[in-house]
Amino acid sequence: MDMKTLRVEALRRVIGPLSQKEFAEQHDLDASYLSQILNGHRGLGEKAALNLEQKIGLAPGVLVNPAGYGSNVIEGEFGRVEIIREQSPVYQAMIGNASPKSIAILDKLARAAAKGKLKESDLALLEGIAGLLEKANSEKS
Structure with missing residues (x-):
């Protein structure tokens, strides 16, 4: 199989x-x-693979040199870079109760924050939304 x-x-x-x-x-x-990459209409060269690794948040080499990772990618040993999960005990505790969709959203926000793509006004808005959700959920309990 070629690279x-x-x-x-x-x-x-x-x-x-x-x-x-x-x-x-x-x-x-x-x-x-x-879709073009996955269906073979566009090749996944080294530069494109490197760009995808960075954009997705993968460990270096997972796409650029997958032969070096072998079954580890299949087993999930080398998956998406963990941005918040390693840093926040609160996040780790929440994982057990959160839906897969909410975890994906939090991961997306974490990647955006890590890349410096969130402005101060974005963070203030997110904090407000979190407060509203917390209040709404506490009223349901």
């Missing part, structure tokens, strides 16, 4: 059970670009 095919297979394993559309939305990717 580009190995990269596409590694990308498929990273996408896992998500649909192409869901995965693209979670990672701010163009769904048609992702």
Whole structure:
């Protein structure tokens, strides 16, 4: 199997059970670009693989050199870079109660924050939304 095919297979394993559309939305990717790569209409060269690794938040080399990772990608040993999970005990405690969709949203926010893409006004808005959700959920209990 050539390197580009190995990269596409590694990308498929990273996408896992998500649909192409869901995965693209979670990672701010163009769904048609992702589809072209997965369907073989566009090659996944080294530069494109490196860009995808960075955009998705993968450990270096997972897509650029998937042969070096082998089954580890399949087993999930080298998956998305953990941004908040390692840093926040509150986040870790929440994982057991949170839905997969809410975890994906939090991961997306964490990636945006780590890349410096959130402005102070964005953070104030998110804090306000969190407060409203907390209040609404405490009233239901």
